[in-house]
Amino acid sequence: MATGRTHRPATRSRGIPEATVARLPLYLRALTALSERSVPTVSSEELAAAAGVNSAKLRKDFSYLGSYGTRGVGYDVEYLVYQISRELGLTQDWPVVIVGIGNLGAALANYGGFASRGFRVAALIDADPAMAGRPVAGIPVQHTDELEAIIRDNGVSIGVIATPAGAAQQVCDRLVAAGVTSILNFAPTVLSVPDGVDVRKVDLSIELQILAFHEQRKAGEEAAAGTAAVPAATREQSATDQGPDGDVPAVMPA
Amino acid sequence: MATGRTHRPATRSRGIPEATVARLPLYLRALTALSERSVPTVSSEELAAAAGVNSAKLRKDFSYLGSYGTRGVGYDVEYLVYQISRELGLTQDWPVVIVGIGNLGAALANYGGFASRGFRVAALIDADPAMAGRPVAGIPVQHTDELEAIIRDNGVSIGVIATPAGAAQQVCDRLVAAGVTSILNFAPTVLSVPDGVDVRKVDLSIELQILAFHEQRKAGEEAAAGTAAVPAATREQSATDQGPDGDVPAVMPA
DNA sequence: GTCTGTGAATGGGTTCACAGCT
DNA sequence: AGCTGTGAACCCATTCACAGAC
Incomplete structure (x- = not known):
């Protein structure tokens, strides 16, 4: 164009x-x-x-x-x-389901960045019967029992797990069995999946721990350098290359 | 021990x-x-x-x-x-502030993984006066005006930004000016910070886009391989090495 | 015999620096 | 003259494979 x-x-x-x-x-x-x-x-x-x-x-x-x-x-x-x-692959439409509609799931459902880039929230799913029917971000929450039907009916291939850690593997298994081949996992657990399924994880506490490591290091060096050797320099573009795995996230076909 | x-x-x-x-x-x-x-x-x-x-x-x-x-x-x-x-550095206590108490900020405030690993939510801060005083996760939300005082009084060196993208740089500047040297950024923006300040970013839509790329690739290969060459293999430990920056997240002293 | 710790080999990713097109 | 595209050099990370400690 x-x-x-x-x-x-x-x-x-x-x-x-x-x-x-x-x-x-x-x-x-x-x-x-x-x-x-x-x-x-x-x-x-x-x-x-x-x-x-x-x-x-x-x-x-x-x-x-x-x-x-x-x-x-x-x-x-x-x-x-x-x-x-x-x-x-953003020129096509990707229906996604979000499983686990707590604060985080709700935040994801409301997140504008999805819709704007070809992702469509096809369904919100939660295990709590009390949530069923209640709308979040304008989408009614459905019960876990419907999971398989929803995946199949909507041709969903990407699932987001925002459940507590304890439920994540089980939800993952069901998603995969129903046909999902890409998973974004927010639960603090290592998921095991069959070959051909990609998993990416986002872990809030891991990120903080990495920051703490560097923070501690700074404190140590500062102390070592006498008293106040604040290096605080001029404002510049931060590189913050967190790439794969924090690091370079290599999503590999498991 | x-x-x-x-x-x-x-x-x-x-x-x-x-x-x-x-x-x-x-x-x-x-x-x-x-x-x-x-x-x-x-x-x-x-x-x-x-x-x-x-x-x-x-x-x-x-x-x-x-x-x-x-x-x-x-x-x-x-x-x-x-x-x-x-x-x-988890044997010491790290007070953190969370700025921007929307769904995501609330999810972070409620996230158990923080407290359990030496991180203490010292304060929740939001720009909306209507939020002020309202408790989230048992902690009263304070107004942005208090930001500098809170940072100094609590010796906060780690800040979490969960505001909309438009506000993130400004919040970041204030955090840094007040003494914060590590930032975890959830807003979809590139932050610029002075040397000596670490930034790590978590971007939900980026993770999904990376999944979409691989998903698209799978679909293409499947089509190329005739009709149904579903490789679905036996359940095994998924490697999913997303390392730095998605990649190996190298938090560098900017 | 078992399992760690680590040099050596390999592989990816980043940076350099410049040839080549406009 | 300016800016892209890319081989070559460099650097970091992963993997291999085995010597060494238990």
Whole structure:
């Protein structure tokens, strides 16, 4: 779209590196913001700053998708938005179910970022009969008994688990048995799944513990450096590369 | 504690790899579960399975902390729990503030995983005057105006941002100015912070987009492989190595 | 015999630096 | 002259495989 590029993807080889995949949503967000401001083109330097990465990495990442830029000029914003969306599979509609409608489940149901990027909350499911029928974010909560039917009827392939830890594996098993092949797990447990099913986890307390580690380190160094060697420097773009596994999240086909 | 080990940390060199740090909380969780079941020792193989990693990685990780195992036997559970806790800085109390008490903020406030691991919610802060005084998770919400005073009075160094994207940078600036040096950001924005401040981000929609990418890939391959080449295999431990930044989350001193 | 701790080998990802297109 | 695209170098992380401690 936009400037009619005549490129064919060329090296449409298999395999975009996992680390690159994990950054595509970041680029997409930055590009969407530019698009809304009607900015027509952007350089790797500018876009990298907006996404919080360095420009060499960004160019390398884009090189895996194809040659979508123009030397001496930069990237066409609209065109890139389209290419990345397509690559991520966001040009199609993904119905998702959220299981476990506590505070977190409700937060997820209300989260605008889903709907805006091709994800549609097909159903909210909770084990508590008292929740049944009650609407959350305009969607009525259904009972766990309906889980299998909901998955099948809506062709759901992505499930979100926001239950307590104790229930997570059981819910996971049922989701998988019913046909779900991608799971986003917020429960603090290691889920086991069959081959071919992807699991990504988000764990709030783990993130805090990692911060605590660095925080402790800072405190130690400060003490070691005499009294007040506050390094507090000038405001700059933070890199915070938490990538795969916190780290580079390599979602692997289990 | 437990079996009096006489080791000195020996190679107590600087620098545990970031990828290792990101896994320590995982090991700690698995160990805590074993501890509750009063299991005295555990082999690298068993513990690795419980944490969802392979045993070579686990042993290498532990080797960075020191030689805390016993060849031919395994690791003393209690002793390891203590060592990892200490390494992560969880033997001290970390007061945290949560800013933005919507559904997500409330979910975080109610999340048990915090309190159980040395984190104490020192205050909940929201910009909406209507929220002020209302208790969430037993803690009264305070108005944003109080932010600086709360940080200073409680010696808070870790802040959690659960506000809408638009408010996040501003909140971040105020937190940093007031003395916070570690931030966990749930708002879908890139935050810029001065050197010396760590930021980790958790982005729900990014995780879903990564899943969608793999989901799309699966669908494509399935189609390519004729009709129904469902690989669905036997239930096994899922690796799902999402490490740094989704990837290996390298929290870097910005 | 068992299981840890770790050098060596391998593999991915990031960064550098520049050739090549506009 | 400017900015992309990419080989090459570098660095970090994972995996292998075994020596060494129990």
